[in-house]
Amino acid sequence: MVTLSYILKDLSRRRFQTLSAIGALALAMGGLTFLVLYGLGLGFNYSKLPWRVSVGLNYIFAVFILIASILVFLIGLIALSSFSSLLTGLRVRDIGIMKAIGLAEEVNSFFLFESLIIAFLGCVIGIVGGLLSFYLTTVFFRILGFSVISVQPFSVASVLFILGMVISFISIYLPLHRSIMKLQTSNALSPQTMKLRLGNLGRRSIARASPAFKIASRSALGDKGSSRTLISLFLISCLLSTIIFGGQIISGTVQNYVERGIGEGVFLIAHKDIVAYYVNRLSFNPLEDVAAPNLSNPGYNIPVGFVDWLRSQPYVKGLDPRLIAELTAYEVKLVTPVPDGYMIVGDDRRAQVLALGVNPGDVLNDWVLSGRFINEGDESALVVGDSLLDVVYDISQEHLKILGRDFDIAGACVDPLNGGYTIYLKYETLQALTGFEDPNVVLVKLDLEKTSISDFEGSVTRNNLELYDLTSVLDKDLGFLQDVWLSLSTLPSLTIIIGGLILINFTALSVSARSNDFKVMKAVGAKRKDLRGIVMTQTFLLVVLGAVPGVMAGWVFCTSFLVLSPSLPSVLTIAIDVVLLAIIFAALSVVSVYYVRRMTAHVVT
């Protein structure tokens, strides 16, 4: 049995490699711990907080946090696995020597314990760091006035620790174990071992290139280890750009969903009590909840004559009279025949909803819809707000019961109104169900070149009604989303920092694995600028062939699969992102050059 002291000596004397591996794992575990706790404490629970963010919007934020956490962990694992392969390459001779002097099973246990120590230290440091960061962030958010739902950080951390230990141990130990099993002792001790085995890849095409370019290109692309580096760089860049672009796309998309749900340039006309109630229901962060007035009160009705007068005005571009009522929607269980009998779909769930009777052709909103909106012929169909989806098990099969009547669900919309607890059905249908006569809300779009707000407001107030510009509530909601996004922006920032550090760490280790070549070059007369040129060319090739396709793949993923109807960031924002990524990759070159300089400070080979 190999004693622990040998293993500890080996690890401490390979300080740079050991610290690189532990550092990468700690960063990945710390990022994962922080993001999961952050998600559980804040991000996943927007809909449970006093704010009235719909489940759909909350879901988008939650998905983003979840993706960010998984990506950070994946970046860490990829880096760790690549580290491990690099370290294995550096250890081949050691493994051969150990086998040659008579160690058999002990070689396995030696590297098994080494892997365990690295995995344990990386996970512990990472989780402690993640917990500390979470506590500090919680304190910071509480100072800013945000609520953070309390979570059980230690139980979460324990689960993550076990998960991290198992996965990281496997990813460190497996390549070493494979190497130990496959290695022929004589090969390991041969002077040829550890030398590059270049295939035909690129040899003809670069035959006329300068030796410096050949060194750079073959180091970057030539052998199996280099291909692994390239793949790792591709994956890490892909994940990093997914976070950066994805965050911006999600932020922009959520804002776009809200703009479409409320509508731009839309005015609300109603009795002042109804205005206060409706605006309150549209606000994501109301200061206090406004109780529903008695909506059946005929005093809240908007005279049909006034609606007809509005319709006849040339400056009215759109008119959307509505009947609103607070009702309870019940899930209707469905019995579906199956080959062996029948199956019951659904439960007895219910929810308080704001029901809106609308004329489908007049609706001014342009919600993001799943399914379809109701049409003039839909007497028994309705559209539900996104939060109501939580209440219904399967919208494609189930029904909703409103005031004793069953309705098919035609579609679902992302609705900022009433936190997404809404149903839209035909005006006449709701009129028949509730017995309300006239509309109690009118939404209107005006051509402000043909009239002035004050003139129009005069016409409204003469009918004892109030005019409210919904742009102000839209602005407030968008402002609120900006604040939420600001709090979430720690995620991409943290991921960029973690990803950047891991990449830099990884680059340094890759360069150190080729330290002997650099020393030889310097010994035969290469100047610092020659070495710098080789390293820069090598990094440039890796960036062009690994990182750039990775960034592009991340962009394609974000725009195609991340979210429904994505809003793309502006050209300026994309340009800033590209500059940011370029800075990260430039940092890689600088770090590589720094390490080469440090390694070749003493040329003695």
Place this chain on the structure above:
Amino acid sequence: MDDQKPGGNAIELIDVSKTYRVDDRTVNALLEINMEISTGEFVTATGPSGAGKTTLLNIVGGLDKPTEGEVRVLGLTISELEEDVLAAFRCRRIGYVFQSYNLVSTLTAAENIEFAMELAGSHGENITEKAMVLLETVGLKERANHLPGQLSGGEQQRVAFARALANDPPILLIDEPTANLDDSTAIEIVRILCLLKGKAKTVLVTTHDRRIVRLADRCLRMSNGKIET
């Protein structure tokens, strides 16, 4: 600077010492070495392991700096040169052959030689031709396109010789050239050293091989960081 001034000193060491710190202990690798090697002289340095032979070579070649003393090579005090100036000097004036071959692993045999020539500022088709001539000299023309990992130890050593000669340097520093080789391969190396002697280059070789010592104009015997004779 005249590289081949007859009778002048190509290499001159004045009171050169090199010490290393290992934990709390000071190790004297070289102790107050005074040495002169004339232009065109073929000198060997022998001695037991740890005598300081490789350190001496590294210091003469500017790969390592002395802790004390002055190192003059071709009239230039190299111990005072800046890193890049020293690299350029080494590139054109000194050919180095390492005990463990030390070829750039990502370049073929021919490219390793071309690389040394490019570092010295030569470019174009003629460096490829010159590399092939040098490989022919060391008997490896047919292995020109093989990577170091595809060559045997003796072949790598011969490529290292060809690389050392790439820029036709006036001085050659050769560290234990036959130490890792079998007898028949070692004879090939001795043959190459014979060729070098005929070219009137200043050669300093560290070795235990009697066949090489016999070739030398002078033999330095080293022990405990000092030159005894």
